[in-house]
Amino acid sequence: MSACVSRTSIWKWQRKADFEEKMGGRFQLVHAKPSRTAAILLSWFLFVLGIGLYVHAAHKRHQENAEDRVVPTIPHMLHSTYEAAFRPAEDDEPTMGENANMPQRFLASMLWKDTKASARRFFYSLLLLIPAIFLGLHMGLFPYVGVFFSRFVLFFDKIIALSLLPILFIAVGIDELSKIMLIVIGVTPTIILDTFNLTRSVPQEQVVKAFTLGAGDFDVAYRVVLRQIAPRVLNSIRLNLKAVMLFLFAGEMIASTDGLAYRIALLRRHMGMDVIIPYVLWVALLLFLVDMTMRLINRKLHPWFREA
Amino acid sequence: MALIQFEKVSVSYGAPSHPVLSSIDLSIEEGEFVCLLGQTGCGKSTLLRLVLGSEQPCEGRVLIDGTEHDQPDPICGYVPQKYSLFPDKTVMGNITFGPEVSEFNLLTRLTPRYFRQRREFRQQAMQYIRRIGLQDADAGKYPDQLSGGMQQRVAIAQALVNRPRILLLDEAFSALDPGTRRDMQVLIRQLWQGTGVTLVFVTHNTQEALQLGTRVIVLARETPNHGSRVVLDLAVSSSCAADEFSRLVARLDSAAGSTRESEELTPTIGGATPHDLAAAQDLLPNEI
Secondary structure, three states, X not given: OHHHHXXXXXXXXXXXXXXXXXXXXXXXXXXXXXXXXXXXXXXXXXXXXXXXXXXXXXXXXXXXXXXXXXXXXXXXXXHHHHHHHHOEOOOOOOOOOOOOOHHHHHHOEHHHHHHHHHHHHHHHHHHHOHHHHHHHHHHHHOHHHHHHHHHHHHHHHHOOHXXXXXXXXXXXXXXXXXXXXHHHHXXXXXXXXXXXXXXXXXXXXXXXXXXXXXXXXXXXXXXHHHHHHHHHHHXXXXXXXXXXXXXXHHHXXXXXXXXXXXXXXXXXXXXXXXXXXXXXXXXXXXXXXXXXXXXXXXXXXOOOOOOO | OOOEEEEEEEEEEOOOOEEEEEEEEEEEXXXXXXXXXXXXOOOHHHHHHHHHOOOOOOEEEEEEOOEEOOOOOOOEEEXXXXXXXXXXXXXXXXXXXXXXXXXXXXXXXXXXXHHHHHHHXXXXXXXXXXXXXXXXXXHHOOHHHOOHHHXXXXXXXHHHOOOOOEEEEEOOOOOOOHHHHHHHHHXXXXXXXXXXXXXXXXXXXXXHHHHHOOEEEEEEEXXXXXXXXXEEEEEOOOOOOHHHHHHHHHHHHHHHOOHHHHHHHHHHOOOOOOOOHHHHHHHOHHHO
């Protein structure tokens, strides 16, 4: 009887759905499936709109004032970018002739010199995050380590890293160490706490099971838990890349003689928007490439991991 | 001497204390297939964790082969209902994990002996893979590429490859569909007979307990404010007839206070119904 009733109600529901489809009835936006063309057009629309608006604004301002430096035209920016990328840095002695090839000229340029300086600080900072991962892992797995560090790390996490910058400059000087320390202080607590939480989220059954299979404490830590949380920890670092760059830029803008942020701060004084805008886009592109590389590495290293 | 011995074991949680188990006295001999039966929340899994050593009693003591265990160790194999496999390891990696960590630590894994022995571990794992009914090609698959039944098969092989004396299964088949569950029942029975391991199987399915176990222990609370006790400890004959089987199901259901639950679960046992217990006869242990 109940089977009969339910079959009837299913049939009625089907008929209603068919009717609504024919009559162009309710359309659920949640279930919309953009076509490939629509997806491409929509995803690039805001980029095109932004560029269009910029070109329009630059054109307008240059009609009013041909010497305008606030919104440089695209050809002007391309020229300045070429100068930054293929002319020797102004503070360097010219070491190559005019007939040097493009890669050689790029490697001697201001853009490359600044990129190299910022990248060096950036990767040193990333390397210094590795101990943070191990600390978070041990805090999450070994109760005594957790009790010893967790309160301190939680407090440390609440300190505004930029407020420590003057202290760092006074204590360790204005050289590389203070800038790297700023990044580490700014991002490390987040990574420690994130790794701690990820470690705690590994099901207890897995830990117990590993012990029943003969694993010791460090086997459980490194062969069970770390391997399971590794892709999520990498994701956490990926999400913190922007914070790393933020602290890097703050350090470079205040006290540095090279680096991308130093150059942006320097050009701000001369209203050099024709170089600042390409530099900002270059940083975004580099960060995007680092993020993409890390995602690729994550996928290659952890084929079992499916992102939610 | 009994392999597993509970002596006046009580467990409570929280403050004010909420009793879960009260004065459990129980001994399990080597080679038995014990099914722990009871309603949800009656302390079956707690009892299992006490055997594992991952939990300690508030009163009394649990002896494994005459000694107290305060942490999990390889004397017990363990197959939980969920998270039974390491998701980052392939089927092969999951099965060889036990032998590898037992023999090699993080440093000795870098020696040539490890690479020589690893070949043996893999061959042994491959035998288990075939024995549990998987294909050779499944060895390279990750757990999320396997069905629930296949995952539990691998989890059992993973636990057995270390040759534990006790195998603990905590509602290991409860998330499986009826057909797969029946296959798993046959498999676990075969593995028990083949290895002689002492098996403690937690379930709340009365018929499953009767079909599989050589002994069924029922836990139940006398009142809601008391912890669970052993209310029935029944040796199961492997040659009981359909009417005897029916009588036992009714007796166990009434002891566990789970008649309704049993009726709801009945269709999961090979399609048998309370009105057709003769059909359940073909699932009885002597037929497996």
